[in-house]
Amino acid sequence: MSNIKLFADSTCDLPLSEIKKMDIDIIPLIVTFGDDAYKEGTEINTKDLFRLVKEKNMLPKTSAPSPADFYNAFKPYVDAGKTIIYLGLSSKVSTTLQNAKLAAENLNTDSIIIIDSLSLCVGTGALIRQAYNYISSGMPLDEIIYNIQKNIANYKLYFTVETLDYLHMGGRCSSTEALFGKMLNIKPIISMCVDGLDVWKKTRGKKKAINLMIEEIILDKDNILNDEIHVGCTVGNEEERSLLKKQITELTGITKFQDYIIGCVISSHCGEGTLGLGYLLNEELIKNG
Structure with missing residues:
Protein backbone atom coordinates (compact mmCIF):
# COMPACT_ATOMS: atom_id res chain seq x y z
CA MET A 1 0.00 0.00 0.00
CA SER A 2 1.33 3.44 -0.93
CA ASN A 3 2.33 5.88 1.78
CA ILE A 4 1.01 8.73 -0.40
CA LYS A 5 -2.43 10.21 0.23
CA LEU A 6 -4.02 12.09 -2.66
CA PHE A 7 -6.19 15.17 -2.00
CA ALA A 8 -8.30 17.31 -4.34
CA ASP A 9 -10.98 19.95 -3.96
CA SER A 10 -14.60 19.81 -5.08
CA THR A 11 -14.00 21.69 -8.33
CA CYS A 12 -12.25 18.66 -9.85
CA ASP A 13 -15.81 17.39 -10.51
CA LEU A 14 -14.76 13.74 -10.55
CA PRO A 15 -17.69 11.31 -10.31
CA LEU A 16 -18.28 10.03 -6.78
CA SER A 17 -17.61 6.45 -7.92
CA GLU A 18 -14.14 7.47 -9.11
CA ILE A 19 -13.40 9.41 -5.93
CA LYS A 20 -14.23 6.32 -3.87
CA LYS A 21 -12.28 4.00 -6.16
CA MET A 22 -9.16 6.16 -5.97
CA ASP A 23 -9.65 6.89 -2.24
CA ILE A 24 -9.23 10.64 -2.75
CA ASP A 25 -10.10 13.05 0.04
CA ILE A 26 -12.09 16.01 -1.29
CA ILE A 27 -12.04 19.47 0.29
CA PRO A 28 -15.30 21.28 -0.61
CA LEU A 29 -15.54 24.88 -1.72
CA ILE A 30 -18.40 26.95 -0.33
CA VAL A 31 -21.49 28.25 -2.15
CA THR A 32 -23.41 31.04 -0.37
CA PHE A 33 -26.89 32.43 -1.04
CA GLY A 34 -27.43 35.31 1.35
CA ASP A 35 -27.00 33.93 4.87
CA ASP A 36 -27.10 30.30 3.75
CA ALA A 37 -23.75 28.61 3.10
CA TYR A 38 -23.40 25.16 1.55
CA LYS A 39 -20.47 22.82 0.99
CA GLU A 40 -20.20 21.98 -2.70
CA GLY A 41 -21.01 18.38 -3.51
CA THR A 42 -22.32 17.40 -0.09
CA GLU A 43 -24.81 20.10 0.92
CA ILE A 44 -25.75 21.47 -2.50
CA ASN A 45 -25.78 20.04 -6.02
CA THR A 46 -25.98 21.78 -9.36
CA LYS A 47 -29.73 21.22 -9.77
CA ASP A 48 -30.24 22.97 -6.43
CA LEU A 49 -27.96 25.78 -7.56
CA THR A 62 -18.38 31.17 -3.93
CA SER A 63 -15.46 30.95 -1.56
CA ALA A 64 -12.39 28.86 -0.91
CA PRO A 65 -12.08 26.42 1.97
CA SER A 66 -10.38 28.09 4.93
CA PRO A 67 -6.84 27.25 6.07
CA ALA A 68 -8.51 25.58 9.07
CA ASP A 69 -10.51 23.33 6.74
CA PHE A 70 -7.30 22.16 5.10
CA TYR A 71 -5.47 21.89 8.42
CA ASN A 72 -8.14 19.62 9.89
CA ALA A 73 -8.25 17.47 6.75
CA PHE A 74 -4.46 17.10 6.45
CA LYS A 75 -3.56 16.60 10.10
CA PRO A 76 -4.71 12.96 10.61
CA TYR A 77 -2.60 11.84 7.65
CA VAL A 78 0.41 13.87 8.76
CA ASP A 79 0.09 12.31 12.24
CA ALA A 80 -0.09 8.87 10.60
CA THR A 96 -8.00 27.81 -2.47
CA LEU A 97 -4.39 26.84 -3.13
CA GLN A 98 -3.06 29.68 -0.99
CA ASN A 99 -5.16 28.49 1.95
CA ALA A 100 -3.87 24.94 1.52
CA LYS A 101 -0.32 26.28 1.66
CA LEU A 102 -1.09 28.19 4.88
CA ALA A 103 -2.41 25.00 6.44
CA ALA A 104 0.72 23.09 5.41
CA GLU A 105 2.92 25.81 6.93
CA ASN A 106 0.99 25.64 10.20
CA LEU A 107 1.44 21.87 10.30
CA ASN A 108 5.19 22.51 10.03
CA THR A 109 6.00 19.48 7.91
CA ASP A 110 7.63 18.80 4.57
CA SER A 111 5.33 15.81 3.96
CA ILE A 112 2.60 17.96 2.34
CA ILE A 113 3.09 18.74 -1.34
CA ILE A 114 0.79 21.44 -2.76
CA ILE A 115 0.52 21.44 -6.56
CA ASP A 116 -1.25 24.12 -8.58
CA SER A 117 -3.23 22.41 -11.36
CA LEU A 118 -3.50 25.74 -13.22
CA SER A 119 -6.82 24.27 -14.35
CA LEU A 120 -10.34 23.47 -13.21
CA CYS A 121 -13.14 20.95 -13.62
CA VAL A 122 -12.31 18.36 -16.31
CA GLY A 123 -8.71 19.59 -16.44
CA THR A 124 -8.05 19.12 -12.74
CA GLY A 125 -9.96 15.85 -12.77
CA ALA A 126 -7.81 14.50 -15.60
CA LEU A 127 -4.60 15.53 -13.83
CA ILE A 128 -5.76 13.82 -10.64
CA ARG A 129 -6.50 10.61 -12.54
CA GLN A 130 -2.96 10.66 -13.91
CA ALA A 131 -1.51 11.34 -10.45
CA TYR A 132 -3.46 8.37 -9.09
CA ASN A 133 -2.06 6.15 -11.85
CA TYR A 134 1.50 7.21 -11.01
CA ILE A 135 0.97 6.56 -7.30
CA SER A 136 -0.64 3.16 -7.97
CA SER A 137 2.23 2.12 -10.21
CA GLY A 138 4.69 2.57 -7.35
CA MET A 139 6.49 5.46 -9.04
CA PRO A 140 8.90 7.28 -6.67
CA LEU A 141 7.63 10.53 -5.21
CA ASP A 142 10.03 12.82 -7.07
CA GLU A 143 9.05 11.23 -10.40
CA ILE A 144 5.36 11.56 -9.57
CA ILE A 145 5.75 15.28 -8.91
CA TYR A 146 7.88 15.77 -12.01
CA ASN A 147 5.40 14.03 -14.29
CA ILE A 148 2.38 15.81 -12.79
CA GLN A 149 4.09 19.13 -13.53
CA LYS A 150 4.74 18.04 -17.11
CA ASN A 151 1.09 17.13 -17.53
CA ILE A 152 -0.04 20.50 -16.17
CA ALA A 153 2.04 22.29 -18.79
CA ASN A 154 0.59 20.09 -21.55
CA TYR A 155 -3.12 20.22 -20.81
CA LYS A 156 -5.62 21.97 -23.11
CA LEU A 157 -9.09 22.95 -21.90
CA TYR A 158 -11.85 24.77 -23.80
CA PHE A 159 -15.49 25.46 -22.98
CA THR A 160 -18.35 27.50 -24.34
CA VAL A 161 -21.45 28.89 -22.64
CA GLU A 162 -25.10 28.92 -23.69
CA THR A 163 -25.82 32.36 -22.27
CA LEU A 164 -23.82 35.37 -21.11
CA ASP A 165 -26.31 36.03 -18.31
CA TYR A 166 -24.26 34.29 -15.64
CA LEU A 167 -21.02 35.93 -16.74
CA HIS A 168 -22.83 39.29 -16.63
CA MET A 169 -24.44 38.66 -13.24
CA GLY A 170 -21.04 37.62 -11.92
CA GLY A 171 -19.41 40.82 -13.21
CA ARG A 172 -17.37 39.06 -15.89
CA CYS A 173 -18.94 40.89 -18.82
CA SER A 174 -20.75 44.21 -19.09
CA SER A 175 -24.49 44.64 -19.62
CA THR A 176 -23.74 45.94 -23.13
CA GLU A 177 -21.67 42.85 -23.97
CA ALA A 178 -24.40 40.61 -22.59
CA LEU A 179 -27.14 42.42 -24.51
CA PHE A 180 -25.36 42.40 -27.87
CA GLY A 181 -24.10 38.88 -27.25
CA LYS A 182 -27.71 37.73 -26.84
CA MET A 183 -28.94 39.70 -29.86
CA LEU A 184 -26.19 38.40 -32.13
CA ASN A 185 -26.05 34.91 -30.59
CA GLU A 215 -11.05 21.53 -35.01
CA GLU A 216 -8.47 22.01 -32.27
CA ILE A 217 -8.73 18.31 -31.40
CA ILE A 218 -8.23 17.41 -35.06
CA LEU A 219 -5.03 19.48 -35.13
CA ASP A 220 -3.73 17.66 -32.05
CA LYS A 221 -5.25 14.21 -32.53
CA ASP A 222 -1.96 12.44 -33.26
CA ASN A 223 -0.46 13.78 -30.06
CA ILE A 224 -3.25 13.26 -27.51
CA LEU A 225 -2.22 11.17 -24.52
CA ASN A 226 -3.99 7.79 -24.46
CA ASP A 227 -6.27 9.00 -27.30
CA GLU A 228 -8.60 10.23 -24.55
CA ILE A 229 -10.86 13.28 -24.42
CA HIS A 230 -12.40 14.65 -21.23
CA VAL A 231 -15.86 16.16 -21.77
CA GLY A 232 -17.90 18.14 -19.29
CA CYS A 233 -21.33 19.75 -19.26
CA THR A 234 -23.68 21.37 -16.82
CA VAL A 235 -26.47 19.22 -15.43
CA GLY A 236 -29.34 18.79 -17.89
CA ASN A 237 -27.01 19.13 -20.85
CA GLU A 238 -25.98 15.49 -21.11
CA GLU A 239 -27.58 14.98 -24.52
CA GLU A 240 -25.47 17.74 -26.06
CA ARG A 241 -22.39 16.18 -24.45
CA SER A 242 -23.26 12.84 -26.09
CA LEU A 243 -23.63 14.54 -29.48
CA LEU A 244 -20.25 16.22 -28.99
CA LYS A 245 -18.61 12.86 -28.30
CA LYS A 246 -20.24 11.38 -31.39
CA GLN A 247 -18.91 14.23 -33.55
CA ILE A 248 -15.42 13.83 -32.13
CA THR A 249 -15.43 10.10 -32.87
CA GLU A 250 -16.70 10.62 -36.42
CA LEU A 251 -14.09 13.28 -37.20
CA THR A 252 -11.06 11.93 -35.35
CA GLY A 253 -11.62 8.23 -34.67
CA ILE A 254 -11.16 8.84 -30.94
CA THR A 255 -13.52 6.67 -28.88
CA LYS A 256 -12.18 7.00 -25.34
CA PHE A 257 -13.87 9.63 -23.19
CA GLN A 258 -14.14 10.62 -19.56
CA ASP A 259 -17.46 12.28 -18.69
CA TYR A 260 -17.94 15.05 -16.14
CA SER A 268 -22.35 29.48 -10.86
CA HIS A 269 -19.94 31.43 -13.07
CA CYS A 270 -20.79 29.84 -16.45
CA GLY A 271 -24.47 28.98 -16.24
CA GLU A 272 -26.71 26.33 -17.74
CA GLY A 273 -25.82 24.87 -21.11
CA THR A 274 -22.06 25.08 -20.62
CA LEU A 275 -20.10 22.50 -22.58
CA GLY A 276 -16.37 21.88 -22.54
CA LEU A 277 -13.58 19.49 -23.38
CA GLY A 278 -9.96 18.94 -22.56
CA TYR A 279 -7.08 16.61 -23.23
CA LEU A 280 -3.45 15.96 -22.37
CA LEU A 281 -0.80 16.27 -25.02
CA ASN A 282 1.40 13.22 -25.22
CA GLU A 283 4.91 14.12 -24.17
CA GLU A 284 7.25 11.33 -23.10
CA LEU A 285 7.30 11.01 -19.33
CA ILE A 286 10.94 11.26 -18.28
CA LYS A 287 12.00 9.45 -15.17
CA ASN A 288 14.74 10.80 -12.98
CA GLY A 289 17.77 8.55 -12.76
Whole structure:
Protein backbone atom coordinates (compact mmCIF):
# COMPACT_ATOMS: atom_id res chain seq x y z
CA MET A 1 0.00 0.00 0.00
CA SER A 2 1.33 3.44 -0.93
CA ASN A 3 2.33 5.88 1.78
CA ILE A 4 1.01 8.73 -0.40
CA LYS A 5 -2.43 10.21 0.23
CA LEU A 6 -4.02 12.09 -2.66
CA PHE A 7 -6.19 15.17 -2.00
CA ALA A 8 -8.30 17.31 -4.34
CA ASP A 9 -10.98 19.95 -3.96
CA SER A 10 -14.60 19.81 -5.08
CA THR A 11 -14.00 21.69 -8.33
CA CYS A 12 -12.25 18.66 -9.85
CA ASP A 13 -15.81 17.39 -10.51
CA LEU A 14 -14.76 13.74 -10.55
CA PRO A 15 -17.69 11.31 -10.31
CA LEU A 16 -18.28 10.03 -6.78
CA SER A 17 -17.61 6.45 -7.92
CA GLU A 18 -14.14 7.47 -9.11
CA ILE A 19 -13.40 9.41 -5.93
CA LYS A 20 -14.23 6.32 -3.87
CA LYS A 21 -12.28 4.00 -6.16
CA MET A 22 -9.16 6.16 -5.97
CA ASP A 23 -9.65 6.89 -2.24
CA ILE A 24 -9.23 10.64 -2.75
CA ASP A 25 -10.10 13.05 0.04
CA ILE A 26 -12.09 16.01 -1.29
CA ILE A 27 -12.04 19.47 0.29
CA PRO A 28 -15.30 21.28 -0.61
CA LEU A 29 -15.54 24.88 -1.72
CA ILE A 30 -18.40 26.95 -0.33
CA VAL A 31 -21.49 28.25 -2.15
CA THR A 32 -23.41 31.04 -0.37
CA PHE A 33 -26.89 32.43 -1.04
CA GLY A 34 -27.43 35.31 1.35
CA ASP A 35 -27.00 33.93 4.87
CA ASP A 36 -27.10 30.30 3.75
CA ALA A 37 -23.75 28.61 3.10
CA TYR A 38 -23.40 25.16 1.55
CA LYS A 39 -20.47 22.82 0.99
CA GLU A 40 -20.20 21.98 -2.70
CA GLY A 41 -21.01 18.38 -3.51
CA THR A 42 -22.32 17.40 -0.09
CA GLU A 43 -24.81 20.10 0.92
CA ILE A 44 -25.75 21.47 -2.50
CA ASN A 45 -25.78 20.04 -6.02
CA THR A 46 -25.98 21.78 -9.36
CA LYS A 47 -29.73 21.22 -9.77
CA ASP A 48 -30.24 22.97 -6.43
CA LEU A 49 -27.96 25.78 -7.56
CA PHE A 50 -29.84 26.54 -10.77
CA ARG A 51 -33.18 26.35 -8.93
CA LEU A 52 -32.04 28.83 -6.27
CA VAL A 53 -30.60 31.21 -8.89
CA LYS A 54 -34.03 31.32 -10.60
CA GLU A 55 -35.96 31.62 -7.35
CA LYS A 56 -33.78 34.38 -5.91
CA ASN A 57 -32.81 36.02 -9.22
CA MET A 58 -29.23 36.23 -7.99
CA LEU A 59 -25.98 34.37 -8.25
CA PRO A 60 -24.41 32.88 -5.15
CA LYS A 61 -21.03 33.86 -3.85
CA THR A 62 -18.38 31.17 -3.93
CA SER A 63 -15.46 30.95 -1.56
CA ALA A 64 -12.39 28.86 -0.91
CA PRO A 65 -12.08 26.42 1.97
CA SER A 66 -10.38 28.09 4.93
CA PRO A 67 -6.84 27.25 6.07
CA ALA A 68 -8.51 25.58 9.07
CA ASP A 69 -10.51 23.33 6.74
CA PHE A 70 -7.30 22.16 5.10
CA TYR A 71 -5.47 21.89 8.42
CA ASN A 72 -8.14 19.62 9.89
CA ALA A 73 -8.25 17.47 6.75
CA PHE A 74 -4.46 17.10 6.45
CA LYS A 75 -3.56 16.60 10.10
CA PRO A 76 -4.71 12.96 10.61
CA TYR A 77 -2.60 11.84 7.65
CA VAL A 78 0.41 13.87 8.76
CA ASP A 79 0.09 12.31 12.24
CA ALA A 80 -0.09 8.87 10.60
CA GLY A 81 3.18 9.52 8.74
CA LYS A 82 1.61 9.82 5.30
CA THR A 83 2.91 12.00 2.48
CA ILE A 84 0.10 14.20 1.11
CA ILE A 85 -0.21 15.39 -2.48
CA TYR A 86 -2.90 18.05 -2.90
CA LEU A 87 -3.62 18.92 -6.53
CA GLY A 88 -5.90 21.93 -6.45
CA LEU A 89 -7.92 24.50 -8.34
CA SER A 90 -5.89 27.02 -10.33
CA SER A 91 -4.37 29.79 -8.23
CA LYS A 92 -5.27 32.15 -11.10
CA VAL A 93 -8.98 31.94 -10.24
CA SER A 94 -9.16 31.17 -6.51
CA THR A 95 -7.38 31.52 -3.15
CA THR A 96 -8.00 27.81 -2.47
CA LEU A 97 -4.39 26.84 -3.13
CA GLN A 98 -3.06 29.68 -0.99
CA ASN A 99 -5.16 28.49 1.95
CA ALA A 100 -3.87 24.94 1.52
CA LYS A 101 -0.32 26.28 1.66
CA LEU A 102 -1.09 28.19 4.88
CA ALA A 103 -2.41 25.00 6.44
CA ALA A 104 0.72 23.09 5.41
CA GLU A 105 2.92 25.81 6.93
CA ASN A 106 0.99 25.64 10.20
CA LEU A 107 1.44 21.87 10.30
CA ASN A 108 5.19 22.51 10.03
CA THR A 109 6.00 19.48 7.91
CA ASP A 110 7.63 18.80 4.57
CA SER A 111 5.33 15.81 3.96
CA ILE A 112 2.60 17.96 2.34
CA ILE A 113 3.09 18.74 -1.34
CA ILE A 114 0.79 21.44 -2.76
CA ILE A 115 0.52 21.44 -6.56
CA ASP A 116 -1.25 24.12 -8.58
CA SER A 117 -3.23 22.41 -11.36
CA LEU A 118 -3.50 25.74 -13.22
CA SER A 119 -6.82 24.27 -14.35
CA LEU A 120 -10.34 23.47 -13.21
CA CYS A 121 -13.14 20.95 -13.62
CA VAL A 122 -12.31 18.36 -16.31
CA GLY A 123 -8.71 19.59 -16.44
CA THR A 124 -8.05 19.12 -12.74
CA GLY A 125 -9.96 15.85 -12.77
CA ALA A 126 -7.81 14.50 -15.60
CA LEU A 127 -4.60 15.53 -13.83
CA ILE A 128 -5.76 13.82 -10.64
CA ARG A 129 -6.50 10.61 -12.54
CA GLN A 130 -2.96 10.66 -13.91
CA ALA A 131 -1.51 11.34 -10.45
CA TYR A 132 -3.46 8.37 -9.09
CA ASN A 133 -2.06 6.15 -11.85
CA TYR A 134 1.50 7.21 -11.01
CA ILE A 135 0.97 6.56 -7.30
CA SER A 136 -0.64 3.16 -7.97
CA SER A 137 2.23 2.12 -10.21
CA GLY A 138 4.69 2.57 -7.35
CA MET A 139 6.49 5.46 -9.04
CA PRO A 140 8.90 7.28 -6.67
CA LEU A 141 7.63 10.53 -5.21
CA ASP A 142 10.03 12.82 -7.07
CA GLU A 143 9.05 11.23 -10.40
CA ILE A 144 5.36 11.56 -9.57
CA ILE A 145 5.75 15.28 -8.91
CA TYR A 146 7.88 15.77 -12.01
CA ASN A 147 5.40 14.03 -14.29
CA ILE A 148 2.38 15.81 -12.79
CA GLN A 149 4.09 19.13 -13.53
CA LYS A 150 4.74 18.04 -17.11
CA ASN A 151 1.09 17.13 -17.53
CA ILE A 152 -0.04 20.50 -16.17
CA ALA A 153 2.04 22.29 -18.79
CA ASN A 154 0.59 20.09 -21.55
CA TYR A 155 -3.12 20.22 -20.81
CA LYS A 156 -5.62 21.97 -23.11
CA LEU A 157 -9.09 22.95 -21.90
CA TYR A 158 -11.85 24.77 -23.80
CA PHE A 159 -15.49 25.46 -22.98
CA THR A 160 -18.35 27.50 -24.34
CA VAL A 161 -21.45 28.89 -22.64
CA GLU A 162 -25.10 28.92 -23.69
CA THR A 163 -25.82 32.36 -22.27
CA LEU A 164 -23.82 35.37 -21.11
CA ASP A 165 -26.31 36.03 -18.31
CA TYR A 166 -24.26 34.29 -15.64
CA LEU A 167 -21.02 35.93 -16.74
CA HIS A 168 -22.83 39.29 -16.63
CA MET A 169 -24.44 38.66 -13.24
CA GLY A 170 -21.04 37.62 -11.92
CA GLY A 171 -19.41 40.82 -13.21
CA ARG A 172 -17.37 39.06 -15.89
CA CYS A 173 -18.94 40.89 -18.82
CA SER A 174 -20.75 44.21 -19.09
CA SER A 175 -24.49 44.64 -19.62
CA THR A 176 -23.74 45.94 -23.13
CA GLU A 177 -21.67 42.85 -23.97
CA ALA A 178 -24.40 40.61 -22.59
CA LEU A 179 -27.14 42.42 -24.51
CA PHE A 180 -25.36 42.40 -27.87
CA GLY A 181 -24.10 38.88 -27.25
CA LYS A 182 -27.71 37.73 -26.84
CA MET A 183 -28.94 39.70 -29.86
CA LEU A 184 -26.19 38.40 -32.13
CA ASN A 185 -26.05 34.91 -30.59
CA ILE A 186 -22.38 35.37 -29.74
CA LYS A 187 -20.76 32.37 -28.06
CA PRO A 188 -17.35 32.90 -26.49
CA ILE A 189 -14.97 29.96 -26.28
CA ILE A 190 -12.99 30.22 -23.08
CA SER A 191 -9.62 28.54 -22.66
CA MET A 192 -7.90 27.58 -19.45
CA CYS A 193 -4.13 27.71 -19.59
CA VAL A 194 -1.18 28.31 -17.29
CA ASP A 195 -1.92 32.06 -17.39
CA GLY A 196 -5.57 31.62 -16.33
CA LEU A 197 -8.93 31.99 -18.04
CA ASP A 198 -9.06 33.76 -21.38
CA VAL A 199 -11.50 34.22 -24.25
CA TRP A 200 -9.90 32.09 -26.95
CA LYS A 201 -12.37 32.84 -29.74
CA LYS A 202 -15.87 34.26 -30.28
CA THR A 203 -18.32 33.02 -32.86
CA ARG A 204 -21.97 33.25 -33.90
CA GLY A 205 -23.91 30.26 -32.58
CA LYS A 206 -23.06 27.39 -30.31
CA LYS A 207 -22.73 24.90 -33.17
CA LYS A 208 -19.87 26.93 -34.63
CA ALA A 209 -18.26 27.20 -31.21
CA ILE A 210 -18.37 23.43 -30.81
CA ASN A 211 -16.94 22.95 -34.31
CA LEU A 212 -14.01 25.24 -33.49
CA MET A 213 -13.21 23.21 -30.36
CA ILE A 214 -13.34 20.00 -32.39
CA GLU A 215 -11.05 21.53 -35.01
CA GLU A 216 -8.47 22.01 -32.27
CA ILE A 217 -8.73 18.31 -31.40
CA ILE A 218 -8.23 17.41 -35.06
CA LEU A 219 -5.03 19.48 -35.13
CA ASP A 220 -3.73 17.66 -32.05
CA LYS A 221 -5.25 14.21 -32.53
CA ASP A 222 -1.96 12.44 -33.26
CA ASN A 223 -0.46 13.78 -30.06
CA ILE A 224 -3.25 13.26 -27.51
CA LEU A 225 -2.22 11.17 -24.52
CA ASN A 226 -3.99 7.79 -24.46
CA ASP A 227 -6.27 9.00 -27.30
CA GLU A 228 -8.60 10.23 -24.55
CA ILE A 229 -10.86 13.28 -24.42
CA HIS A 230 -12.40 14.65 -21.23
CA VAL A 231 -15.86 16.16 -21.77
CA GLY A 232 -17.90 18.14 -19.29
CA CYS A 233 -21.33 19.75 -19.26
CA THR A 234 -23.68 21.37 -16.82
CA VAL A 235 -26.47 19.22 -15.43
CA GLY A 236 -29.34 18.79 -17.89
CA ASN A 237 -27.01 19.13 -20.85
CA GLU A 238 -25.98 15.49 -21.11
CA GLU A 239 -27.58 14.98 -24.52
CA GLU A 240 -25.47 17.74 -26.06
CA ARG A 241 -22.39 16.18 -24.45
CA SER A 242 -23.26 12.84 -26.09
CA LEU A 243 -23.63 14.54 -29.48
CA LEU A 244 -20.25 16.22 -28.99
CA LYS A 245 -18.61 12.86 -28.30
CA LYS A 246 -20.24 11.38 -31.39
CA GLN A 247 -18.91 14.23 -33.55
CA ILE A 248 -15.42 13.83 -32.13
CA THR A 249 -15.43 10.10 -32.87
CA GLU A 250 -16.70 10.62 -36.42
CA LEU A 251 -14.09 13.28 -37.20
CA THR A 252 -11.06 11.93 -35.35
CA GLY A 253 -11.62 8.23 -34.67
CA ILE A 254 -11.16 8.84 -30.94
CA THR A 255 -13.52 6.67 -28.88
CA LYS A 256 -12.18 7.00 -25.34
CA PHE A 257 -13.87 9.63 -23.19
CA GLN A 258 -14.14 10.62 -19.56
CA ASP A 259 -17.46 12.28 -18.69
CA TYR A 260 -17.94 15.05 -16.14
CA ILE A 261 -20.87 17.01 -14.78
CA ILE A 262 -19.69 20.53 -14.00
CA GLY A 263 -20.16 21.28 -10.32
CA CYS A 264 -21.78 24.14 -8.44
CA VAL A 265 -18.83 26.52 -8.19
CA ILE A 266 -17.93 26.50 -11.88
CA SER A 267 -21.61 26.37 -12.93
CA SER A 268 -22.35 29.48 -10.86
CA HIS A 269 -19.94 31.43 -13.07
CA CYS A 270 -20.79 29.84 -16.45
CA GLY A 271 -24.47 28.98 -16.24
CA GLU A 272 -26.71 26.33 -17.74
CA GLY A 273 -25.82 24.87 -21.11
CA THR A 274 -22.06 25.08 -20.62
CA LEU A 275 -20.10 22.50 -22.58
CA GLY A 276 -16.37 21.88 -22.54
CA LEU A 277 -13.58 19.49 -23.38
CA GLY A 278 -9.96 18.94 -22.56
CA TYR A 279 -7.08 16.61 -23.23
CA LEU A 280 -3.45 15.96 -22.37
CA LEU A 281 -0.80 16.27 -25.02
CA ASN A 282 1.40 13.22 -25.22
CA GLU A 283 4.91 14.12 -24.17
CA GLU A 284 7.25 11.33 -23.10
CA LEU A 285 7.30 11.01 -19.33
CA ILE A 286 10.94 11.26 -18.28
CA LYS A 287 12.00 9.45 -15.17
CA ASN A 288 14.74 10.80 -12.98
CA GLY A 289 17.77 8.55 -12.76
